[in-house]
Amino acid sequence: xxxxxxxxxxxxxxxxxxxxxxxxxxxxxxxxxxxxxxxxxxxxxxxxxxxxxxxxxxxxxxxxxxxxxxxxxxxxxxxxxxxxxxxxxxxxxxxxxxxxxxxxxxxxxxxxxxxxxxxxxxxxxxxxxxxxxxxxxxxxxxxxxxxxxxxxxxxxxxxxxxxxxxxxxxxxxxxxxxxxxxxxxxxxxx
Numbered sequence: 001x002x003x004x005x006x007x008x009x010x011x012x013x014x015x016x017x018x019x020x021x022x023x024x025x026x027x028x029x030x031x032x033x034x035x036x037x038x039x040x041x042x043x044x045x046x047x048x049x050x051x052x053x054x055x056x057x058x059x060x061x062x063x064x065x066x067x068x069x070x071x072x073x074x075x076x077x078x079x080x081x082x083x084x085x086x087x088x089x090x091x092x093x094x095x096x097x098x099x100x101x102x103x104x105x106x107x108x109x110x111x112x113x114x115x116x117x118x119x120x121x122x123x124x125x126x127x128x129x130x131x132x133x134x135x136x137x138x139x140x141x142x143x144x145x146x147x148x149x150x151x152x153x154x155x156x157x158x159x160x161x162x163x164x165x166x167x168x169x170x171x172x173x174x175x176x177x178x179x180x181x182x183x184x185x186x187x188x189x190x
Contacts, residue, residue, distance in 0.1 A: 015045065015055075015059065016059055018043075019043060019052070019055055019056055019059060019080075020056075022034035022041070022043070022052070023056070023080055028074065029074055029076050029078070029079035029081055029084060030056075030079060030080050030081035030084075031076070031078045031079060031080075032052045032053070032078045032079075032080050034052060036078065038077075039077035039078070040052070040053065040077045040078070041053060041077075041078055041080060043055050051070075052080050053070055053072070053079065053080045053085060054069075054070055055080075056080040056081075056082065057070055057080070057082050057085050057087075060082045061082040061085075064087055065087070067089060067090070068087050068088060068089060068090075069087070069088065069089075069090055069093055070085040070086070070087055071085065071086045071087075071088045071092070071093045071096055072084060072085060073085065073086050075098075104128075104129075110131035110133075110134055111134075112131070112133075112134055114131045114133040114134060116129060116131065119132075120132045120133055122135060150171035150173075150174055151171075151174075152171070152173075152174055154171050154173045154174060156169065156171065159172075160172050160173055162175070
């Protein structure tokens, strides 16, 4: 049995009367007083759970086209006032939101201040934006650090490196271990 906050049964009421029974009109917004899920009003239309703002909009303003959704212009999730709802594509609704992904999408510079331009932005398969300048600097630092250690993690200091005639650097610690039979790892080149 569906009841209002005042304990009145609304079962069998016409849809408009049932929906409007749960609306508290203020000078700015029409707040939903019925069930609230994740901040949004929730109701049932023809036995199916439906966002209250969508149900009231379709009742008072008309159908919402397939692929579109209502966006709360007033940013009040409980508001069901039709003129506070803008019917937009989901992508646009997400862009207008205050979620972390929407906030990052609006950024025009990376965390270090480099611009997100077409030339300076790399988009990997994950879809997130990566600053090319920062990525290149990170790669250079990683390569620099890798040249200081051999493949097995030994420091490539002046006393621990043998440079062959062709320029190949060899880790003396790894060579000594291999000669002693201490490891079967044949990777002793730097």
